[in-house]
Amino acid sequence: MTIAGTDSGGGAGINADLRTMALLGVHATAAVAAVTVQNSLGVSGFHPIPPEVVVGQIRTVVTDIGIGAAKTGMLASGDIINAIVDAAGDLGIGRDRTIPLVVDPVCASMHGDRLLADEAMDSLRGKLIPIATLITPNLDEVRLITGIEVTDRASQEAAARDLHALGAQWALVKGGHLRTDARSPDLLFDGSDFIELTAKRIDTGHDHGAGDTLAAAITCALAHGYSVPDAVQFGKSWVTRSLAAAYPLGAGHGPVNPLWRLGD
Template sequence: MSPQQTVGVTPPRAMTIAGTDSGGGAGIAADLRTFTACGVHGCLAVCAVTVQNSVGVTGVHEIPPQTVAAQIASVAGDIGLDAVKTGMLAGPEIIEAVAAACDENGIGAGRRTPLVIDPVAASMHGDQLLADSALEKFRTLLFPRATVITPNLDEVRLLIGIDVHDRAAQYEAAKVLHGLGPRYVLVKGGHLREDIDGCVDLLYDGHSFTELPGPRFDTGNTHGGGDSMAAAIAAGLARGMTEPEAVAFGKRYILEAVRHSYPLGAGHGPVSPLWAIREWWNEGEART
């Protein structure tokens, strides 16, 4: 008997350029889970290896910038990429290498491969994770190349000095960030404590604003939420959605991922992609 033919069809391809999380809750682990849940093949370029669990980060080992760039070029030149997103980029030299690699491989706004920038610059508690020199590289090198940027409010404060406490400041921040060059700005509202019952993310394209409301959940299990939302937006772009469609897709994804988040370890548990893997999830429920 001859071997059977396989029936797989190549899905859209997206890359995450970010750091690892040994606890599996955020970073590249969260991005790859999200890509799979959203029907996209995930590729990766590792920028840093972290020693991390649900309680916090106790060690970081940066990957040489030339190795980060080589990972991007290797995949883009062979497999091809339909979207790219960045996460924790560790330092200014890596940001420079990523920007150059994007130019060399057709990645970024106005090029064949859209680029989502999640400017990971603050911890879950709002503490600054990157040196000021790295923040400046985000502003001058990556934002002008970005299709969509997705800062939370702590990152807004670090990047442009606006401390957002109300909707008016959220609108103002979106305008200032757009002036730095990205095609679309998504100012996430999850840290806006004045929004007691809901969570409004704000999308701005330089001309018009779109509010994306959603419920606020009473949970501390939100580790990897920002990574996962940006990855879902990149997955939407890889699947051919427009930017507003992809952002709305990402909003729907993260809403359910937070709704289905679970406890893990002694600290903050992760948001969950398992709700989107419907066939497996339904079988699991049937067995319990």
């Protein structure tokens, strides 16, 4: 299940999640948390869905169809986050529970548009992250959550430690925006050991939806029974291939393209 916002431009959010989930052989379910007004140039507005409606979507699916794993994306408000966390315990979603939860802490778009209300940051840090099986922030989100500006391996490790200290079982600090390194290094941390995952950096300006696609691929791998490290490695390989197949769209950033899979 993906619990996130829509993207009217079709490149990110639930739209991106559903593409990857379908291509990875799972039946994708969705709980819409917000509706955005956006295109390739940015987000011009968004409308949060009432918290009880968000939770209703989750509960009605889990209690009937069931889910193997879940991910969150854009959650828009503290009230929505609080309602999801309250329901997660009853439904067995989250770390140390039956259904693993991947938290993609979407705070702002790639253009810098805010996608999470200021008051919601406390709920993200204090309630949602502590129930995460895995958290997958990019470097801008790391800075907003921890205050750490990641510029090298030492600060990347410090950020991973801080994210784990907030309660996440595993923390993944992505290195895609760490332009000083040609390998695009991601760092995974479980509270004791660091695992570095690298891939060839793809030189493209069309990377809209990369974070959503990565988190969705990891969630699918967890639903298929992968361990967290194996799921993250799979997700990184998936998004690297999707970046290599990205295409231009509109006047701004085009989307990553998991449809490369159809050509294999």
